[in-house]
Amino acid sequence: MYARSTTIWARTASVDDGVANIRDTAMPAVLDMDGCIGLSMLVNREDGRCIVTTAWQTAEAMRASAEAAAALRERAHDLMGGDMTVDEWEIAVLHRDHRAGDGACARVTWLRVDPGQIDRMTGVFTDTVLPSLESFEGFCSASLLTDRSSGRCVGSVAYDSVDAMRRSRERADEVRAGVIRESGAERLDVSEFELAIAHLRVPELV
DSSP: EEEEEEEOOOOOHHHHHHHIIIIIHHHHHHHHHHTTTEEEEEEEETTTEEEEEESSSSSSHHHHHHHHHHHHHHHHHHHOOOOHEEOOOOOOEEESOOOOOOOOOEEEEEEEEOGGGGGHHHHHHIIIIHHHHHHTTTTEEEEEEOOOOEEEEEEEEEEEHHHHHHHHHHHHHHHHHHHHHTOOOOOEEEEEEEEEEEOOOOBBOO
């Protein structure tokens, strides 16, 4: 399974319009594309960072969608403004305790390892991180996206509510520190988001 993520540093006043555009225009179009298995959107209303991720059954399906997806992406960018980056990933791990409902949030961690250590990172996430997360209050799901060429990894953990996510911060910091020690990873960024759209049909990948 594969994923394409588009990050837009939007004008904060345009975030709601951007969510509506993705939900009402982009998502129906993307879900009609061959091989698409879902879309999600994360929003940070404080800094305007919005991350739209589409999931695909194969790398070929993701590549075939590139032109049509680019047109939708430019439309959203014109509406929301700000800088934009696009990344493509392999979905290395996905574990879902239950589906996220209204008010769900997510904490996202960006890491980088030596590209030759991607499989090791995947093993650490599966064997160490997931068992810890399952005991967290309000835990919904977790995923790990990887880029074998650069060694970058993105771990995302969804919670039922903002309160549950906030209460998990100290324990999450401890788990993250352990992962960095065990995998030799470099921490790039950590941020918390509202899960504005959650429409993923990615099967369990553990």
